Amino acid sequence: MSTDPTLERLANATLLVPFESDHAPRWLREGLANGLAGVCLFHNNISSLSQVTELNAQLAEAADAPLVALDEEGGDVTRIGQQAGSNYPGNAALGTVDDPELTRTVHRSLGAELRGLGFTLNLAPTVDVNTVADNPTIGTRAFGADAELVARHTRAAVTGLQESGVAGCAKHFPGHGATRQDSHTTLPTVEADRDLLLQRELVPFRAAIDAGVRAILTAHITLPALGLSSPATLAPELVTELLRRELGFDGAVVSDALDMHGVSGDIGIAQAAVRALGAGCDLLCLGRFVYGDQVAGIRSAITDAVRSGELDGERLEEAAERTTQLRSWTREKPASLEVEAVGLNGARRAARIDGELPHLDDPLIVQVDTPPLVAAGDVPWGLSPWFPGTEYVDAERTTPEEILGRANGRGLVVVVRDAHRHPATRTFVTGLCRQRPDTVAVEMGLPVWRPDSRARISTYGAAWVNAQSAAELLTSALS
Incomplete structure (x- = not known):
């Protein structure tokens, strides 16, 4: 079958890829030039702040405004603070203080630091309502267990982060806070019906949307009370019907990492990518260890699915357009250079x-x-x-x-x-x-x-x- 460069470029526009080390390999530079949406950096890509600044500058030169992303939540989940710990308190501390202006200032300062390092997309904040105390996935990553508290800090965090010129990404839709399993290793279940979702899990996501969040990331969870057996990431009932049509979100929908067992353990990453796009996801976060040839295989699976009719071509075009819009926002948004020393004060107050x-x-x-x-x-x-x-x-x-x-x-x-x-x-x-x-x-x-x-x-x-x-x-x- 002949190669369709236009179709390949559309598929590339939906991929947020990891890479092997603290420099950009050739396959990645060529992929960015050929339309890859962007990259997601992990611990193995960051050896120092000066190194990652130089790396991100090289990535930015490889294409027009590629997304340069990471999970920088502050608190326990940090990439730029991995050598000693974060200079920013996490969500649980901020929720304990319960001062939305502090939350906004902390995230504005964090975003300003990220933008200064060359990042344009932060896969944060975590806006789950952590109603299960022994939740092995969320815990201190959440602002708290009360939906309204989480919502007001979600609004503040999104506002502060995006004021700095970094796109925010609220996660994990439709809510990972009521799980007792870790979606990295299994498919967790949330025992919540539609009414409970509306009253609890979805309240912070509405706040994020009202605050103009540029992206929302999906959860690899299942909700049997809604008649679902597949992960939310692969469920059009949740991504397209609930998030898009009912909640009115028109930004980019990002999948959580597709190498996680909760979404691809039984079907493989390539098939998970195809199904996530079909469900309504626009940007596919592939995970941490999905490189070169495997990225090419995922791209081929997407293009093959369009040719066979398994994946609607217009859906792929729509996804590519949304990632393009996200990239345009990061290019046009002026950067804030103000990094305020607010983290220690916030931690002391907590x-x-x-x-x-x-x-x-x-x-x-x-x-x-x-x-x-x-x-x-x-x-x-x-x-x-x-x-x-x-x-x-x-x-x-x-x-x-x-x-x-x-x-x-x-x-x-x-x-x-x-x-x-x-x-x-x-x-x-x-x-x-x-x-x-x-x-x-x-x-x-x-x-x-x-x-x-x-x-x-x-x-x-x-x-x-x-x-x-x-x-x-x-x-x-x-x-």
Whole structure:
């Protein structure tokens, strides 16, 4: 079958691709010149801020206003802060403060920094209503569990981010906050009917649309109460009917990463791409490890689907036009160069003390190892930059008695993250507090579980600025 360059270019216009390293490979530069919509950068593409600025400048030269995207939520999910942690508090901290103007200022500053580095699309903010405390995917990425609170901070975050010249992308439609599974590894279920969706999950998305958000990203979840068995990303009932026609969104619909098991585990990435386009998605985020030849295979699957009639050609043209409009917005939107030092102030305002901090004499700081969210990756966290003698323990392999012996005659601080999701952590901390009720617990995730300690510091996130706010409180209690 002969190659149709026009059809290939239309298919390219729907692809947001990753690449292998901290420089642009030849296949990517040629693809951008041939119409690829843009790129999504991950940890492996960023070694320093100066390096990524130079890289993004090269990407911008390869085509006319390609989308240069990343997941920079602040808080626990950070790419530009991956070496030490983010300088911006995440959504849970901002929701705890509940000052929409702070949220707007933080996102405006974050966006200004991103635009200065050469990014034009941020796959944020997360606007899920986190109604399940042990949600393994969202947690501190959400502003909170109340739909109206999430909505007002969604509006502020979108406004601030886009004021900086970076396109926002609200996620994960129609809402990932009521899941107990991680869509990176399975297809989660949300037990919500239409009325509950309208009253809860969709409230922040309406706020994002009202704020003029340029893009909305779909979730790989299923909603059996709506008669769905497939992921929302592949469901025209949700993408075209609900998001487009009922909610009136006319920007770009972006798929969540198509290499996630929740969407492509049973059908493969190429078929997931075809079906996502058919459902109404415009821009396909391929994931982290989909390179060169595999990108070409996905493009071929799309063009073959148009030729066979599986995918309507007008639908592909519509998707390509929406990504072109998004690129045009990023080109024409003036950049803001103002980066305000607001992150630490926001984190300080979010930090909470439950109980009364004791005087800490030569404290032993113990940090319980905790696996990160898949979306976050391995980013440093904790108090060791301020307390270099911090000890790291595995709660499944360390007994409280081992720590108590070393803490004899000293203050004791135990640092955890999302202890409510890790039984071994709770057992370990309980053992410490039973014999040392003067233990200070520092919770750097969601403070759902309260240990029986004299005091607990809650930071609502594990970003650098969250850790610094906790370190400052502890330092004030040193004898």
